[in-house]
Amino acid sequence: MSASLLIAQLLNGLQYGVMLFLLAAGLTLVFGIMSFVNLAHGSLYMLGAYAAAVVGGHTDSFALGVLAAVVTGVVVGLALEWVAVSRLYRRDHLDHVLATFGLVLFFNEVVRMVWGPQPVFVTLPESLSGTVDFLGFSYPSYRFLIIVVGLLVAAGSQWLIHKTRVGMLIRAGSVNPQMVGALGVNIGLLNAMLFALGSALAALAGAMAGPILSVQSGMGEPVLITTLVVIVIGGIGSVHGALYAGIIVGLVDTLGRTFLPMLIRAFADREIANAAGPALASMLIYLLMAVILAWRPQGLFPAYKAKS
DSSP: OOHHHHHHHHHHHHHHHHHHHHHHHHHHIIIIIHOOOOTTHHHHHHHHHHHHHHHHHHHTOHHHHHHHHHHHHHHHHHHHHHHTGGGTTTSOHHHHHHHHHHHHHHHHHHHHHHHOSSOBOOOOOGGGSSEEEETTEEEEHHHHHHHHHHHHHHHHHHHHHHHSHHHHHHHHHHHOHHHHHHTTOOHHHHHHHHHHHHHHHHHHHHHHHTTTSOBOTTTHHHHHHHHHHHHHHHOTTOHHHHHHHHHHHHHHHHHHHHHHHHHHHTTSOHHHHHHHHHHHHHHHHHHHHHHHHHHOTTOSSOOHHHHO
16 A cells, blocks of 8 residues: 555545535534424535536636535525425424425426436536645645635634624524524524525535536435434534534545455455445444444534533
8 A cells, every 4th residue: 555545545535524514514504503404405415516517517617607506505595495494493303304305306306307317517627627746646636626615614614603693693593592582683584594504505515526526416315314424423513523524434435445445355355355345335434423423422523502
């Protein structure tokens, strides 16, 4: 095993973890603070990817595509909150699951009718399609951009929640919404803003993932499962926990898929290693979640709500 391979996979794991954080940050805000189970979060990720692909393809501007994805996330998020989500806040979590699962099916069919079943591929501009020299080897510039964007979002989210008046109201509303409402704060508007923020982050994640993955109907469901693992490990409602857990999950998944088959190959023949290695590697993050929940049921980095 060469040092360059190890460093490359560490960076790949960091990039994947930051991508998971972009999804988990919005989901943990809605789930942890608003106590709303939003299975349609993956659909917002998918819509963001399509918005970036369509606008970026027509304008030849990747930046405009990302902006269009964020705007799409905000608009669709506000529309969903007004039409469906706001009517479900007081309902049981099972109702949340059933309603948002119906939205998943709806959005998948709409996307399939508009863009067809074939995947859409996003082309990067020349400025982002090159490589950057890092510790003696080349690494794709775009993957570095994803890492930077994710860290900026993490810093901005922490600032918003802990350093602003809106963040103070969000934290107070998550603990005692009746008291905050009695003080004259419009809880409905606050919830709508929070849901729109979570939707925008999901759409941003989709826009950033588009050039790496194929953009297609149903692309949000597989990554949503991993995102749920991230927020459970990090602590539900904790943004900084989502960042740390996303990086941990990204590294465990990436390093496991790369090096576990090599490790098994040292004790078994190549065919068995090639078959068992990826299967065992795909189980690692779920085993990690099980161990952490047995040790710390509240997650590794519980939110302020858990400390109150």
